[in-house]
Amino acid sequence: MTASPLRLAVVGHTNTGKTSLVRTLTRDIGFGEVSDRPATTRHAEAAVLLADGREMVELVDTPGLEDPIGLYDHLADRLEAPRADWPGLLREFVDGDHDGGRFEQEAMALRQVLACDAALYVIDARDRVLGKYRDELDILGRCAKPVIPVLNFVAAGRSRTPEWREQLSRLGLHAVAEFDTVVLDAGSEQRLFETMRVLLNGFRPTLDALIADRARIRADLIAAAADRLADLLIDAAAFTVLVPSGADQDAALAELRRVVTERESRCVADLLDLFGFRPDDLDSDALPLRNGQWGLDPFNPEALAQFGFKVGGGAAVGAAVGLAVDVALGGMSLGLAAALGAGVGAVASGISAQGQRIADALRGVSELRVGPESLRLLAARQTHLIEVLLRRGHAAQDRLHLPAASGDWISGDLPAPLIRARAHPEWSRLAAADPLTVEVDSARLAAQRDLAKLLHEQLCRRP
Amino acid sequence: MVSDGSEESLATNHRFGLSDRLLAEAVRLLEDSREAPLDEPAAEAQSRARADDFESRIIIRAARLSVGPSIRAALHRMATAVGTATILGILAAFLAGTGTARLMFDTAPAQPVNFFSVLAALLGLPTLALAAWLLLMLFRPGLPSFNLFGGLAVAAARLGLRGAPPNAPALQAARATGVLFSGSGPGLWLVGGISHAIWLSFLCGATLSVLFLLGTRQYDFVWETTILDADSYRAIADWLAVVPNVMGFPAPDAAQVATSQWTGGGLPDAGARRAWAGLLIGCLLIYGVLPRGLLLAICLGAAWRGRARYRLDTTRIGFARLRTRLMPTAHAGRVVDANSWDARDDTTGPERPLGTVGPVAVFALEIEPPVSSWPPPVPGVEWRDLGTVDDRASRHRLFAEIEAVPPRAALAVCALAATPDRGVQMLLSDLQARHRVPVVLVLTGGSGLDATRGARRLDDWRKLAEHAGIRSERVVEVDLDRPAADGIDRLARLLGGTA
Numbered sequence: 001m002t003a004s005p006l007r008l009a010v011v012g013h014t015n016t017g018k019t020s021l022v023r024t025l026t027r028d029i030g031f032g033e034v035s036d037r038p039a040t041t042r043h044a045e046a047a048v049l050l051a052d053g054r055e056m057v058e059l060v061d062t063p064g065l066e067d068p069i070g071l072y073d074h075l076a077d078r079l080e081a082p083r084a085d086w087p088g089l090l091r092e093f094v095d096g097d098h099d100g101g102r103f104e105q106e107a108m109a110l111r112q113v114l115a116c117d118a119a120l121y122v123i124d125a126r127d128r129v130l131g132k133y134r135d136e137l138d139i140l141g142r143c144a145k146p147v148i149p150v151l152n153f154v155a156a157g158r159s160r161t162p163e164w165r166e167q168l169s170r171l172g173l174h175a176v177a178e179f180d181t182v183v184l185d186a187g188s189e190q191r192l193f194e195t196m197r198v199l200l201n202g203f204r205p206t207l208d209a210l211i212a213d214r215a216r217i218r219a220d221l222i223a224a225a226a227d228r229l230a231d232l233l234i235d236a237a238a239f240t241v242l243v244p245s246g247a248d249q250d251a252a253l254a255e256l257r258r259v260v261t262e263r264e265s266r267c268v269a270d271l272l273d274l275f276g277f278r279p280d281d282l283d284s285d286a287l288p289l290r291n292g293q294w295g296l297d298p299f300n301p302e303a304l305a306q307f308g309f310k311v312g313g314g315a316a317v318g319a320a321v322g323l324a325v326d327v328a329l330g331g332m333s334l335g336l337a338a339a340l341g342a343g344v345g346a347v348a349s350g351i352s353a354q355g356q357r358i359a360d361a362l363r364g365v366s367e368l369r370v371g372p373e374s375l376r377l378l379a380a381r382q383t384h385l386i387e388v389l390l391r392r393g394h395a396a397q398d399r400l401h402l403p404a405a406s407g408d409w410i411s412g413d414l415p416a417p418l419i420r421a422r423a424h425p426e427w428s429r430l431a432a433a434d435p436l437t438v439e440v441d442s443a444r445l446a447a448q449r450d451l452a453k454l455l456h457e458q459l460c461r462r463p
Numbered sequence: 464m465v466s467d468g469s470e471e472s473l474a475t476n477h478r479f480g481l482s483d484r485l486l487a488e489a490v491r492l493l494e495d496s497r498e499a500p501l502d503e504p505a506a507e508a509q510s511r512a513r514a515d516d517f518e519s520r521i522i523i524r525a526a527r528l529s530v531g532p533s534i535r536a537a538l539h540r541m542a543t544a545v546g547t548a549t550i551l552g553i554l555a556a557f558l559a560g561t562g563t564a565r566l567m568f569d570t571a572p573a574q575p576v577n578f579f580s581v582l583a584a585l586l587g588l589p590t591l592a593l594a595a596w597l598l599l600m601l602f603r604p605g606l607p608s609f610n611l612f613g614g615l616a617v618a619a620a621r622l623g624l625r626g627a628p629p630n631a632p633a634l635q636a637a638r639a640t641g642v643l644f645s646g647s648g649p650g651l652w653l654v655g656g657i658s659h660a661i662w663l664s665f666l667c668g669a670t671l672s673v674l675f676l677l678g679t680r681q682y683d684f685v686w687e688t689t690i691l692d693a694d695s696y697r698a699i700a701d702w703l704a705v706v707p708n709v710m711g712f713p714a715p716d717a718a719q720v721a722t723s724q725w726t727g728g729g730l731p732d733a734g735a736r737r738a739w740a741g742l743l744i745g746c747l748l749i750y751g752v753l754p755r756g757l758l759l760a761i762c763l764g765a766a767w768r769g770r771a772r773y774r775l776d777t778t779r780i781g782f783a784r785l786r787t788r789l790m791p792t793a794h795a796g797r798v799v800d801a802n803s804w805d806a807r808d809d810t811t812g813p814e815r816p817l818g819t820v821g822p823v824a825v826f827a828l829e830i831e832p833p834v835s836s837w838p839p840p841v842p843g844v845e846w847r848d849l850g851t852v853d854d855r856a857s858r859h860r861l862f863a864e865i866e867a868v869p870p871r872a873a874l875a876v877c878a879l880a881a882t883p884d885r886g887v888q889m890l891l892s893d894l895q896a897r898h899r900v901p902v903v904l905v906l907t908g909g910s911g912l913d914a915t916r917g918a919r920r921l922d923d924w925r926k927l928a929e930h931a932g933i934r935s936e937r938v939v940e941v942d943l944d945r946p947a948a949d950g951i952d953r954l955a956r957l958l959g960g961t962a
Binding site for chain 2: 013014015025026027028030031036037038039043044045046047048049050051052053054055060064066067068069070072073105108111112127128130131132134135214217220221223224225227228231266269270273274276
């Protein structure tokens with residue numbers, strides 16, 4: 001059933017965030033022009049929302065209404081003429097010269113409303129409820145199309161949502177949607193479409209398909225982000241640098257830090273790409289992220305402190321090394337790997353690996369690995385980033401203030417899959433391992449799957 | 464983690480086979496090892512044109528990339544290699560089976576054959592392997608169930624790829640095949656099927672060889688023991704014979720078992736020959752060939768079904784990040800109605816002086832009057848309060864009152880933070896032009912704004928005042944809630960109050 005798309009005119013007083021709304025719904029950071037000045041939008045520009053590759057909803061962004069009272073007066077004069085009615089009057093007005101061009105903006109908006117299936121009337125919820133908005137809604141109502149008020153900027157501190165709801169219901173408009181184009185709440189987009197569904201019966205299948213598609217995409221995004229992060233964490237946890245006795249441990253340390261930091265940057269780039277953001281789009285957010293890079297590497301005690309990790313006293317280099325890396329001898333992991341119950345084949349490979357470890361220990365080779373605090377910091381940073389990406393509307397221009405990073409990673413033990421990973425250096429792609437064996441290693445895949453599931457749960461728990 | 468596609472996609476995606484999906488996986492692995500996805504807009508455009516859902520677009524894009532054909536060829540070679548290796552394996556196992564059987568029956572002429580050691584040699588290893596496979600399948604499905612073969616396979620692959628550059632299509636093909644085999648789904652069943660086929664071949668070789676030998680020569684079967692006794696062997700023989708009896712194979716009874724014990728000399732009971740032989744064949748077939756054959760059939764069937772149901776897991780990051788390119792959620796930016804007006808200067812009346820006699824009308828325009836100081840605390844000015852104007856009715860009331868008793872000047876108090884719009888501009892210009900009342904604009908509430916926003920807004924208001932015909936001296940910014948002295952002074956001077 002290929003129905004024609006639902007056409008919605010996005011109207012409202014000037015500077016209420018109509019273009020921002022369209023930009024956020026289309027996830028297109030380049031749509032139209034958004035600024036704080038009045039009368040920014042000057043044409044009627046259409047954008048189409050797709051689902052499953054099909055056109056579902058067409059949103060027509062219009063220039064703001066500025067002088068509804070004057071318009072009403074102008075029209076009211078003509079109403080007295082015999083046999084004049086509002087819809088006919090409006091059509092005449094829209095096709096005419098709009099009082100010598102004085103009401104050109106209003107005419108453009110009304111023309112779109114008359115041509116579309118319904119109108120979204122956008123309100124800046126921070127504004128006072130003024131009488132002139134009532135007059136605007138009055139005129140819009142006379143176009144004989146469903147009008148759906150959308151309260152914008154509801155997440156801002158000084159928004160007056162309850163006042164607005166009361167006033168709107170006095171005008172008989174009870175199906176009111178709330179939205180915030182800066183902070184994208186998971187459910188608000190769905191509730192917007194559901195509110196539309198209530199008033200636009202004929203378009204129910206279209207809106208249902210759109211809602212389902214958006215929910216599916218969001219779920220996929222979270223799963224993909226969790227998968228990517230699990231990959232990073234396993235690579236980092238399993239990464240082991242062997243340092244023969246007598247060799248320069250500092251150089252190996254520096255190399256380990258460099259490799260892990262670079263891998264983290266690639267993960268950040270992948271996550272940004274996944275959500276459709278460019279590297280510098282998040283610069284204004286309350287995240288220490290600049291141009292797609294975390295400023296400090298995950299071994300820096302300051303980086304840990306930034307995210308609320310308790311940094312055990314002293315910022316001396318020695319302490320920093322202690323935080324970042326631990327030196328493990330082969331013997332420690334032997335019991336661990338066996339106790340974690342690997343499968344037949346895995347035990348065989350484990351034994352050979354432990355044999356190598358024991359031989360190394362006897363020869364005086366030590367292993368450098370990423371310490372648990374740094375692993376937790378990697379997880380905490382990337383999780384916070386994913387939360388920001390999930391909630392950031394594409395029209396946001398100001399800093400996004402989110403609650404502090406989740407405490408899930410700040411304290412406590414590493415999750416089981418990561419502990420397993422630390423016992424399996426062959427799981428890490430950072431060690432330039434043979435890609436053939438790393439990817440087909442089912443135990444690694446299973447660990448990554450488990451970790452991804454854990455992360456997924458964490459991400460879904462946050463609002 | 465194979466994603467369960469929606470019902471729709473399961474139904475409609477029959478146009479693609481396993482090889483197409485493997486190609487997509489190989490491309491994903493290739494892009495994973497590079498910095499970013501391959502940037503080929505032509506392939507993306509084609510995929511968007513030819514399919515509607517995400518998975519199909521991924522598959523079409525992979526096929527249309529410039530590396531597509533070479534990877535596809537490499538996958539084909541991979542499949543051929545796997546097939547060849549399997550066939551060779553089957554042949555080798557067959558020969559091994561016949562060889563083992565021959566070896567076990569290779570005794571000096573007229574010497575009897577130790578029944579249980581033959582059985583152990585022919586059935587022991589396959590049964591152990593079967594038990595291990597079953598355990599792994601039951602408790603850890605997904606683990607490669609053929610670790611011996613797996614190691615060999617990987618070693619062979621590495622050998623074949625020695626010297627290939629990191630981005631060679633053959634490498635990606637091998638990786639994709641590896642991913643297929645190590646995940647759940649058709650790969651797992653196929654791998655199980657291969658291992659069953661090889662063992663089956665071994666067992667068939669052994670059975671056929673045994674049959675041939677038993678048919679053409681005469682053998683006597685005995686059993687011997689050092690530490691066990693006759694009763695335990697009788698029990699073992701009975702237990703072994705349970706199923707073969709049901710299937711109609713002869714088996715030695717208790718007496719025959721007892722007499723078949725090897726005593727170092729003399730010929731055992733000839734009648735037992737056939738019974739033991741029957742038991743041997745029965746065991747081979749029922750405990751060896753039959754289970755393996757059944758499992759082979761099951762694995763092949765499951766692999767066939769899995770092949771049809773195999774779908775790409777679009778939650779893997781390598782695929783998910785293609786979503787913004789292949790499944791755009793919006794088209795944007797088609798201008799539907801172009802702007803054809805310019806900002807006009809409306810006609811404004813002549814410049815009027817502010818009078819000096821009589822009260823000044825004051826009204827709050829679209830703002831709550833400041834509670835603390837209303838009317839504005841300008842010394843020496845008599846106020847005529849016309850209230851709040853914010854809708855059509857109050858605007859008409861304002862005009863009516865002004866028309867009835869025209870004041871010498873009107874003070875419009877607006878919020879600096881509000882967005883000035885043409886409606887306000889028309890009101891002010893109407894007051895000046897039509898009602899011939901000079902207007903002074905006061906912008907209040909500015910102390911709550913930050914500096915940049917405040918400056919921007921002031922600029923907007925000044926422009927509006929200009930369009931409405933109000934001179935810039937008559938625009939005063941003073942927060943009436945916290946009036947600054949200089950603002951009040953300016954108002955006082957304008958309105959002719961004594962300072």
